Amino acid sequence: xSVELRDIDAAxxxxxxxxxETPLTTHxxxxxxxxxxxxxxxxxxxxxxxxxxxxxxxxxxxxxPEQLACGVATHSSGNHGAALALAASRFGTRAFVVMPSNAxxxxxxxxxxxxxxxxxxxxxxxxxxxxxxxxxxxxxxxxVPSYDHPDIIxxxxxxxxxxxxxxxxxxxxxxxxxxxxxxxxxxVAAKALKPSIRVIxxxxxxxxxxxxxxxSGVRVTQxxxxxxxxxxxxxxGELNFALIQRYVDDIITxxxxxxxxxxxxxxxxxxxxxxxxxxxxxxxxxxxPDLFVNSCVGIVISGGxxxxxxxxxx
Amino acid sequence: xSVELRDIDAAxxxxxxxxxETPLTTHxxxxxxxxxxxxxxxxxxxxxxxxxxxxxxxxxxxxxPEQLACGVATHSSGNHGAALALAASRFGTRAFVVMPSNAxxxxxxxxxxxxxxxxxxxxxxxxxxxxxxxxxxxxxxxxVPSYDHPDIIxxxxxxxxxxxxxxxxxxxxxxxxxxxxxxxxxxVAAKALKPSIRVIxxxxxxxxxxxxxxxSGVRVTQxxxxxxxxxxxxxxGELNFALIQRYVDDIITxxxxxxxxxxxxxxxxxxxxxxxxxxxxxxxxxxxPDLFVNSCVGIVISGGxxxxxxxxxx
Numbered sequence: 001x002s003v004e005l006r007d008i009d010a011a012x013x014x015x016x017x018x019x020x021e022t023p024l025t026t027h028x029x030x031x032x033x034x035x036x037x038x039x040x041x042x043x044x045x046x047x048x049x050x051x052x053x054x055x056x057x058x059x060x061x062x063x064x065p066e067q068l069a070c071g072v073a074t075h076s077s078g079n080h081g082a083a084l085a086l087a088a089s090r091f092g093t094r095a096f097v098v099m100p101s102n103a104x105x106x107x108x109x110x111x112x113x114x115x116x117x118x119x120x121x122x123x124x125x126x127x128x129x130x131x132x133x134x135x136x137x138x139x140x141x142x143x144v145p146s147y148d149h150p151d152i153i154x155x156x157x158x159x160x161x162x163x164x165x166x167x168x169x170x171x172x173x174x175x176x177x178x179x180x181x182x183x184x185x186x187x188v189a190a191k192a193l194k195p196s197i198r199v200i201x202x203x204x205x206x207x208x209x210x211x212x213x214x215x216s217g218v219r220v221t222q223x224x225x226x227x228x229x230x231x232x233x234x235x236x237g238e239l240n241f242a243l244i245q246r247y248v249d250d251i252i253t254x255x256x257x258x259x260x261x262x263x264x265x266x267x268x269x270x271x272x273x274x275x276x277x278x279x280x281x282x283x284x285x286x287x288x289p290d291l292f293v294n295s296c297v298g299i300v301i302s303g304g305x306x307x308x309x310x311x312x313x314x
Numbered sequence: 315x316s317v318e319l320r321d322i323d324a325a326x327x328x329x330x331x332x333x334x335e336t337p338l339t340t341h342x343x344x345x346x347x348x349x350x351x352x353x354x355x356x357x358x359x360x361x362x363x364x365x366x367x368x369x370x371x372x373x374x375x376x377x378x379p380e381q382l383a384c385g386v387a388t389h390s391s392g393n394h395g396a397a398l399a400l401a402a403s404r405f406g407t408r409a410f411v412v413m414p415s416n417a418x419x420x421x422x423x424x425x426x427x428x429x430x431x432x433x434x435x436x437x438x439x440x441x442x443x444x445x446x447x448x449x450x451x452x453x454x455x456x457x458v459p460s461y462d463h464p465d466i467i468x469x470x471x472x473x474x475x476x477x478x479x480x481x482x483x484x485x486x487x488x489x490x491x492x493x494x495x496x497x498x499x500x501x502v503a504a505k506a507l508k509p510s511i512r513v514i515x516x517x518x519x520x521x522x523x524x525x526x527x528x529x530s531g532v533r534v535t536q537x538x539x540x541x542x543x544x545x546x547x548x549x550x551g552e553l554n555f556a557l558i559q560r561y562v563d564d565i566i567t568x569x570x571x572x573x574x575x576x577x578x579x580x581x582x583x584x585x586x587x588x589x590x591x592x593x594x595x596x597x598x599x600x601x602x603p604d605l606f607v608n609s610c611v612g613i614v615i616s617g618g619x620x621x622x623x624x625x626x627x628x
Contacts, residue, residue, distance in 0.1 A: 044585045106582070264622055268420070271358045271618035273585040304585035308578055311625055 003150050003243065005192035008157035008185060011054075014061040015155060018090055019053050022046050024166040024298070029269050034285050036292040039170060040266075041163050044274050044304025048110065050231075051156055051182055051302050052083035052146075058155030059144045060087045068093050071141035075099070075121075075128040078107035079231055079303050080146035085116030096141050098131045100124075104230055106307050125235070147179030148237030157185025163298045164193050170298040174281035177201040177210045177251065178232035180240025182302060187247035200291075201244065201251035202284035204229045204259065210236045211251040214244060228256050228312050231277030231303060252284035252291075259283050260313050266301075276312055278303040317464050317557065319506035322471035322499060325368075328375040329469060332404055333367050336360050338480040338612070343583050348599050350606040353484060354580075355477050358588050358618025362424065364545075365470055365496055365616050366397035366460075372469030373458045374401045382407050387455035389413070389435075389442040392421035393545055393617050394460035399430030410455050412445045414438075418544055420621050439549070461493030462551030471499025477612045478507050484612040488595035491515035491524045491565065492546035494554025496616060501561035514605075515558065515565035516598035518543045518573065524550045525565040528558060542570050542626050545591030545617060566598035566605075573597050574627050580615075590626055592617040 022042045031037055043051035060068065071094035074084050081097035088095035095116035099108055100123035111118055121131040136143055145152060159182065163170060173190055177183040187199040203210050206227035209220040219241040225233035236244070254262075259276050262283035266274055281299040285292050306312065336356045345351055357365035374382065385408035388398050395411035402409035409430035413422055414437035426432055435445040450457055459466060473496065477484060487504055491497040501513040517524050520541035523534040533555040539547035550558070568576075573590050576597035580588055595613040599606050620626065 049585060267587055267622060271356075271363060271587045273581055273587055308581060308625075308627060311622070311628075313622060314625075 002239070003153045003157065003185065003188050005189055007150065007154040008161060008189045011058045011154040012158040012161055015054055015057045015158065018057040018087070019047050020045065021162055024163055027270050033265070034292065035289050036285070036294065037296045038285065039167050039296070039298050040270070041159060041298060041300045042272070043159065044272065044278055044301050048079065048083045048086045049303055049305040050079035050083065051159055051300070052079040053086060054158050055152035055155030055181060056080065056083035056087040056144065057090070059149070059151045060091050062151050063142060067142050071096065071139055072144045073097070073132060073135050073139065073141035074144050074146060075132045076146055077103045077230060077233070079305060081116065082107055082110040082114060084144055085111045085114035089115045094141065096135050096139055098128055098135060100128060104305070104307055107305055110305065147181030147234065148239050150239065152181050153185040153239065153243070155185070156182040157189040159300060160186040160189035161193070164190065167296070167298065169296045170197065172198040172200065172292065172295045172297045173300065174200045174202055174284055174297060175300045176232060176277055176280045176302045177203050177244070178207070178277065179234040180210060180236045180244055182300065183248060184240040184243035186300065188243055191247045198249045199247060200284070201248055202280040203251055203253050204232055204280065205253045205255050207232050208253045210244065211253050213241055214248065214251055229259055229277040229280060231275065232280065252288055254280055254283040254287050258287055262286060264313050273304045273306055274301050275303045275306045316553070317467045317471065317499065317502050319503055321464065321468040322475060322503045325372045325468040326472040326475055329368055329371045329472065332371040332401070333361050334359065335476055338477055341584055347579070348606065349603050350599070350608065351610045352599065353481050353610070353612045354584070355473060355612060355614045356586070357473065358586065358592055358615050362393065362397045362400045363617055363619040364393035364397065365473060365614070366393040367400060368472050369466035369469035369495060370394065370397035370401040370458065371404070373463070373465045374405050376465050377456060381456050385410065385453055385455035386458045387411070387446060387450050387453065388458050388460060389446045390460055391417045391544060391547070393619060395430065396421055396424040396428060398458055399425045399428035403429045408455065410449050410453055412442055412449060414442060418619070418621055421619050424619065461495030461548065462553050464553065466495050467499040467553065467557070469499070470496040471503040473614060474500040474503035475507070478504065481610070481612065483610045484511065486512040486514065486606065486609045486611045487614065488514045488516055488598055488611060489614045490546060490591055490594045490616045491517050492521070492591065493548040494524060494550045494558055496614065497562060498554040498557035500614065502557055505561045512563045513561060514598070515562055516594040517565055517567050518546055518594065519567045519569050521546050522567045524558065525567050527555055528562065528565055543573055543591040543594060545589065546594065566602055568594055568597040568601050572601055576600060578627050587618045587620055588615050589617045589620045
């Protein structure tokens with residue numbers, strides 16, 4: 001069971017009515033600083049403030065009416081939970097979201113605001129999975145995973161189709177990688193649409209399981225992430241890793257201070273709000289500018305849900 | 315000497331090559347909260363991060379080559395100084411900007427980054443005017459005022475032409491008012507293009523000289539502004555007041571906490587960075603929602619230059 005361009009094309013047709021085609025924008029002063037032409041895909045302006053709306057809505061379009069009627073459930077530290085809550089409300093069903101106690105406050109609040117039932121648990125993968133299992137057992141809801149599933153990957157991959165339509169000149173894509181749903185889906189679509197394109201992952205140094213997995217050829221399943229990029233702390237998925245091994249050219253890691261610098265730079269120049277996980281692509285270009293000289297780079301900004309009461313950049 | 319639509323049309327033709335046509339965007343969740351249809355004109359995404367680029371570039375297109383060669387000078391606590399610096403660099407001339415010692419750091423830094431010479435003075439109007447006079451005397455630079463001048467007003471008024479082209483359905487405009495260049499210019503253009511349109515100013519309670527001037531019929535020239543909206547502390551100009559008296563329907567004042575609330579709301583929903591002065595229009599709608607029911611409201615966001623190191627919303 002894998003994901004191909006035709007799945008991603010079909011996903012785009014299915015979700016078109018529910019999600020935004022987000023803008024692809026460029027900024028003269030950032031191009032000068034990066035020493036290359038940068039085009040930013042604004043998934044922070046997606047419904048719910050993150051690309052996760054694509055996969056969540058797509059997954060729900062693939063459920064039968066009977067399944068949908070049972071409600072949906074997931075565990076998530078943030079954007080996927082909010083996206084699933086949003087999608088469930090659009091499809092007229094219930095959502096149960098297991099969230100670790102350290103989930104960012106605004107993401108938790110958004111999930112509740114979209115009408116989901118939030119169930120808090122300890123911030124460990126074991127606790128999340130166990131709490132979810134109990135929730136599914138009690139409610140009969142259908143589990144919708146956050147990244148390691150073909151429907152989710154196909155949904156997230158729709159970003160690449162839009163980008164290459166919006167600017168066919170793009171010769172490189174730089175994409176955040178956490179669980180690998182976004183990078184996996186984008187790499188499939190991009191390489192199928194434009195075989196010459198480079199696809200590069202961007203990852204925090206403190207959560208570099210994708211980098212280590214790609215280098216060793218063996219998926220890292222145990223890791224102890226330590227990064228401000230809360231959306232990228234998840235462990236690379238199995239299906240995701242297979243796609244990344246096949247289609248991704250390189251992964252660049254960035255430190256938390258580099259993420260903060262990129263975040264402040266983008267906010268002050270573009271006047272847009274981005275979350276730490278969202279801006280690792282720009283941080284990667286600023287860290288390794290030599291890799292991007294004379295390129296036309298598409299950078300995916302994956303989300304913009306920051307806690308304004310506790311700015312991480314201070 | 316006044317300003318008419320034809321002056322503003324001509325200004326738009328002159329500045330088109332130098333400034334952005336900024337987007338006009340709407341946000342479903344903000345429409346629900348405001349109880350009306352809101353369209354935001356994104357002048358925080360203008361060159362230099364504020365609408366001031368329009369007036370400054372227009373003023374420079376109106377100088378003779380001989381005048382331009384002398385350089386330009388102004389006093390400004392922020393966005394006009396940066397805009398003049400930017401315009402001067404585009405026109406290949408020098409800019410001298412007198413800035414009070416309490417000018418926001420990022421605005422001062424931007425002015426310097428655009429190549430201007432910044433001359434610091436005490437934060438009083440008298441000190442600003444005296445320092446500017448000395449600067450003009452020494453350098454021979456041409457004074458480019460920040461708001462009380464037909465060329466500046468015509469430049470800022472171009473915002474209204476774009477808005478009504480971008481959405482001809484707009485039936486109300488809400489515009490920040492400080493010195494009155496933006497509100498004056500917009501009101502002239504909007505009423506000429508669409509006589510039925512309402513034009514409403516939005517002003518901090520702590521700098522309500524425009525409101526008091528409009529109510530009494532006499533321009534307030536002495537006032538002691540106390541507001542976080544640093545761009546709106548200036549005193550209403552003479553020419554500006556005459557236009558506002560003639561064309562503006564109402565002025566709504568908002569408190570600093572209301573400005574902060576509107577700022578946080580817009581940032582979290584639209585994922586865009588706005589400055590306190592920039593978002594008074596949204597604050598005004600949230601304060602007086604009854605005035606905007608069943609309307610199609612254009613809200614000018616005048617700027618987005620915030621100090622990320624010292625977030626005013628905390």
